[in-house]
Structure formats: C-alpha cells, structure tokens
Amino acid sequence: MSPTARFLEGWHAYVADLDPKRLDDLLAENVLFHAPAYLKPRRGRLEAKLILTNVTQVFEEFRYHRQLVQGNDMVLEFSARIGDKKLKGIDFITVDEAGKAIDFEVMIRPINALQALFEAMMARLNAGNTGARA
Amino acid sequence: MSPTARFLEGWHAYVADLDPKRLDDLLAENVLFHAPAYLKPRRGRLEAKLILTNVTQVFEEFRYHRQLVQGNDMVLEFSARIGDKKLKGIDFITVDEAGKAIDFEVMIRPINALQALFEAMMARLNAGNTGARA
Numbered sequence: 001m002s003p004t005a006r007f008l009e010g011w012h013a014y015v016a017d018l019d020p021k022r023l024d025d026l027l028a029e030n031v032l033f034h035a036p037a038y039l040k041p042r043r044g045r046l047e048a049k050l051i052l053t054n055v056t057q058v059f060e061e062f063r064y065h066r067q068l069v070q071g072n073d074m075v076l077e078f079s080a081r082i083g084d085k086k087l088k089g090i091d092f093i094t095v096d097e098a099g100k101a102i103d104f105e106v107m108i109r110p111i112n113a114l115q116a117l118f119e120a121m122m123a124r125l126n127a128g129n130t131g132a133r134a
Numbered sequence: 135m136s137p138t139a140r141f142l143e144g145w146h147a148y149v150a151d152l153d154p155k156r157l158d159d160l161l162a163e164n165v166l167f168h169a170p171a172y173l174k175p176r177r178g179r180l181e182a183k184l185i186l187t188n189v190t191q192v193f194e195e196f197r198y199h200r201q202l203v204q205g206n207d208m209v210l211e212f213s214a215r216i217g218d219k220k221l222k223g224i225d226f227i228t229v230d231e232a233g234k235a236i237d238f239e240v241m242i243r244p245i246n247a248l249q250a251l252f253e254a255m256m257a258r259l260n261a262g263n264t265g266a267r268a
Contacts, residue, residue: 036243039220068202068209075202075209077226086173090224090241092211107224107241109170111248118245 004069006099011076015064018056023049027101034105036089037118041105048104051121054129055106058082058120072096082120087113138203140233149198152190157183161235168239170223171252175239182238185255188263189240192216192254206230216254221247 001009007026014022024045033048034041042048056062059080066077076091087108094103108114135143141160148156158179166175167182176182190196193214200211210225221242228237242248 034222034243037245039222039244039247066207068204068207070202070204073200073202075224075226088168088173088239088241090209090226092209092224105222105243107222107243109168109239109241110173111171111245111252113173114245114248 001099003072003095003097003099004074007093007095007101008067008069008074010099012064015056015062018053020049020053023052025100027104028096028098031101032103034103036106036108036114037121048101050125050130054121054124055117057124057129058117082113082116085113085116087117135233137206137229137231137233138208141227141229141235142201142203142208144233146198149190149196152187154183154187157186159234161238162230162232165235166237168237170240170242170248171255182235184259184264188255188258189251191258191263192251216247216250219247219250221251 010022010026014026027045027048029045030043031045031048032041032043033051035051059082062078062080064076064078068075072095074093078089080087089106089108092105093101096102108117144156144160148160161179161182163179164177165179165182166177167185168175169185193216196212196214198210198212202209206229208227212223214221223240223242226239227235230236242251
C-alpha cells in the first residue's frame with residue numbers, strides 16, 4: 001500500500017468515527033499545520049490534534065468530494081456548513097514514507113464562512129476545549 | 135496531448151506574458167468561476183476574464199509551486215503578496231475534452247490577505263477597470 005493510500009484509509013476512518021486516538025497514527029510528530037486563518041503554521045502533533053478535533057465539532061454536514069493524489073501529496077475537496085454559512089474547502093496534505101502527515105494545509109472559501117470558522121474556533125480554544133465531544 | 139496538459143501549456147504561457155487574448159482559448163464559454171470571497175459562482179468567459187485579468191494586477195510576486203493532476207481535474211498551488219500581506223492559494227480547475235476550463239475555483243489563506251484581495255478587487259472593478267495593464 002502506498003503512503004498516500006495508507007494515510008487515506010486511516011483518515012477516512014477518522015472522519016467517519018472522529019476517534020481522536022486515530023490521529024496519533026495519522027500525524028507525524030513534527031507535522032506542520034497551516035490553518036486557513038493564519039499565515040504562520042503551527043508545529044507538532046499536539047497542536048494539529050487540538051485544531052482538527054475542534055474543527056470537526058464546528059463543521060456541520062461535512063462531506064468530502066474530489067480527491068487528487070500525486071506522489072506523496074494529496075488534495076481533498078470538501079464542503080460543510082457553519083450555522084447558516086455554507087463553505088467549500090480543501091485539505092492539502094503531504095505524507096512521509098510511513099503514510100503520516102508531515103504537512104497539512106487547509107483553505108476555505110468564501111470569506112464570511114472563514115470568518116465564522118475563525119470565531120467559532122477562537123471561542124472553543126479560549127474556553128480550553130480539548131476537542132472531546134460534548 | 136491530454137486535455138489537462140493542453141490547458142497547462144496555455145495557462146503557464148498566459149501567466150508568463152499576461153496576454154488576455156490567451157484566455158479565450160483557455161476558458162470554455164460557460165465556465166463557472168468560484169471566487170474566494172463569494173460562495174455563488176459567476177458564469178461565463180467574460181466574467182472569468184474580468185476577474186482573472188484584474189487579479190493578476192493585484193498579486194505581487196505571484197509564483198506557482200506544486201501541481202496535482204488527476205483525470206480532467208488539476209490543483210495548482212501558488213504564493214503571492216498583496217502589499218505587506220503574504221498569501222497562499224490554489225486554483226482548482228476542471229477542463230473539458232478540448233482542454234478548456236469549465237470550472238475554475240480559487241481559494242486563498244490567510245484571512246487578512248483574502249480580505250485585502252477582496253478590497254483591492256472591489257476597488258478595481260468599481261472603477262470600471264477592464265484588466266488591461268496600466
């Protein structure tokens with residue numbers, strides 16, 4: 001199984017059950033995470049887990065669409081909703097030879113949904129939310 | 135030559151010389167253009183040309199990086215600058231069998247650069263700018 005196929009199998013299992021323990025196997029220890037709101041990336045599995053487990057609580061009707069894979073790079077297209085704001089986005093992910101993400105970049109459009117995501121994430125993170133489901 | 139290879143050859147020639155006449159061959163007449171600021175797409179080659187020729191005037195230090203191609207879909211990663219704001223983005227493009235874009239979606243991060251792009255584009259379009267170089 002190729003590194004990308006291995007990652008994708010685990011990633012889609014994570015998206016299906018949102019068990020945060022799966023992320024330990026999917027993210028390299030020093031993964032660089034590029035959030036859609038900030039230019040500067042965050043480094044490390046703990047940071048990435050905190051963001052990913054919270055963002056999955058904020059998105060409603062999350063669904064993946066097209067998936068492009070080339071070498072160790074992948075682009076996963078998605079749609080979702082935050083309150084009354086529909087959005088489109090992509091995950092641009094690079095994996096190492098073990099199939100663990102070493103670079104994870106997220107982009108979102110349009111502006112009003114990105115702003116709503118940013119505000120919802122700030123509220124959750126400032127409240128010390130660890131991403132566990134309520 | 136595959137439809138994507140044909141598009142990419144013409145597209146990179148356009149990015150190199152910014153001759154707007156090249157876009158007539160690169161965009162299908164009914165292309166759907168999804169700007170990063172709005173959810174609702176604009177339809178038609180004229181609309182897409184207006185946006186593309188203006189956005190290329192707003193971006194500084196525009197540069198393409200990774201390029202993923204699968205079937206008739208492509209993702210082109212880029213970086214640029216607007217004033218003092220650095221940005222990352224992607225073009226997610228689908229071509230028809232003739233290699234003309236029928237769907238063109240752009241996503242940009244982070245928020246402050248997307249906001250700066252939106253404001254610069256509004257100023258240009260409200261001034262009736264046709265995208266011709268000054």
